[in-house]
Amino acid sequence: MEKDNYLTFENGNITSKKWELDRISISHSIIDYNSFEAHTSKNDSESVRLHFGLSGNYDFNFKQLKSSFKLTGHHNNIIYSDGLDIEVFNKSKRIETFGINFTTETFINIAQNGNDSLKKLAEKVINKKNAILSNEWKPNNFKIHQVINEILYCQFTDELKDLFLLSKSIELLVLQAELYESNSQSRFIKSNLDKQKLFEAKEILVKKIDNPPTISQLSILVNLNEYKLKKGFKEMFGTTVFGYIHSNRMSLAKRLLLGTDMSAKEIAYETGYSSPQHFSKAFKKEFGNTPDSIRNHPDYTT
CATH class of the missing domain: 1.10.10.60 (Homeodomain-like)
Structure with a gap:
C-alpha cells in the first residue's frame, strides 16, 4: 500500500511518501523548516531501521542509544530500538531522509545469514539490546544512491511492485553491510x-x-x-x-x-x-x- 502525506507543524511542514509491505515499511520524507530549533519525536514501536540521509544538516540525541550524532549530507546507518525517543536540532532549512523499517523477526532471519557486521547486530536484536551498526555514519556510495532512486521512481504496479520493493530493500541492507565491513x-x-x-x-x-x-x-x-x-x-x-x-x-x-x-x-x-x-x-x-x-x-x- 502506498500513501502520500502532508503535515504542518509549528516549525514547518513534512511531505512524505510511505510504502507498506508485509513486515517491511519504506518511507521518504522532506522536512521544510521555518527556523532553527530543537524538536522531539517519540513512538513505542520496535523495529530495525535502515536510515539514509539524502540532504540537509542536523544533530540528534537518541535516548535509547544514549548517544548523540552530528550528521550532514548523504549518510546512512542501521539502528535497532525498542521504542523511539529522539531530539533533533535542524541546522539547515530542508532535510530529506529515506528509511526502511524491518520487523525484528524479518531482520533477524535475513541478517543471521549475512556478514559479521550483520550477525553482530542481529545478536543484539535477539537480546533486545538497543544498538546501532556503527557509531561512525558512512556516506551513501553511488550504488546505494542508485537503488534508492530505483525505489522512488519504480514503474511497477500491484504485486510486482511489492516484490520489486522487497528485493530492493534487501539489496540496500546488503550494500550497507558491505559498506560497513570495509576497513575504515x-x-x-x-x-x-x-x-x-x-x-x-x-x-x-x-x-x-x-x-x-x-x-x-x-x-x-x-x-x-x-x-x-x-x-x-x-x-x-x-x-x-x-x-x-x-x-x-x-x-x-x-x-x-x-x-x-x-x-x-x-x-x-x-x-x-x-x-x-x-x-x-x-x-x-x-x-x-x-x-x-x-x-x-x-x-x-x-
Whole structure:
C-alpha cells in the first residue's frame, strides 16, 4: 500500500511518501523548516531501521542509544530500538531522509545469514539490546544512491511492485553491510571539512548534470585540490567524478523515457549530451537498447 502525506507543524511542514509491505515499511520524507530549533519525536514501536540521509544538516540525541550524532549530507546507518525517543536540532532549512523499517523477526532471519557486521547486530536484536551498526555514519556510495532512486521512481504496479520493493530493500541492507565491513583505517579522506567539500562537489554535479564543471573547475568551486578531489570522491562514493556524471545521466534519461512524453532528442539535450547520436550510443551501451525502443521493451519497466 502506498500513501502520500502532508503535515504542518509549528516549525514547518513534512511531505512524505510511505510504502507498506508485509513486515517491511519504506518511507521518504522532506522536512521544510521555518527556523532553527530543537524538536522531539517519540513512538513505542520496535523495529530495525535502515536510515539514509539524502540532504540537509542536523544533530540528534537518541535516548535509547544514549548517544548523540552530528550528521550532514548523504549518510546512512542501521539502528535497532525498542521504542523511539529522539531530539533533533535542524541546522539547515530542508532535510530529506529515506528509511526502511524491518520487523525484528524479518531482520533477524535475513541478517543471521549475512556478514559479521550483520550477525553482530542481529545478536543484539535477539537480546533486545538497543544498538546501532556503527557509531561512525558512512556516506551513501553511488550504488546505494542508485537503488534508492530505483525505489522512488519504480514503474511497477500491484504485486510486482511489492516484490520489486522487497528485493530492493534487501539489496540496500546488503550494500550497507558491505559498506560497513570495509576497513575504515585505510581511508584517504579523514577530516569532516574535506568530507563536506566532497558532498558539495556531488551536489554540484547533480544540479549541473546538463553542463557539469571540469575537474579543475569543480576543484575551485569546492576549494579542494584536484588530487584530493579525485581520490576522495572515488573513496566516498564508490565511483569517479566522470563515472558519477555518466551514471547519473543514464539514470535520469531512463526515468524521463519511462515517466514522461519527452522525445529522445529532448532528453539527450536535457541530460547534457552534445547530440542525440552521442546520447543514443551511450544509452545503448549502458542498457542494451536504444532510447526509442526502451519505452516498449518488456525488460525495462523501472
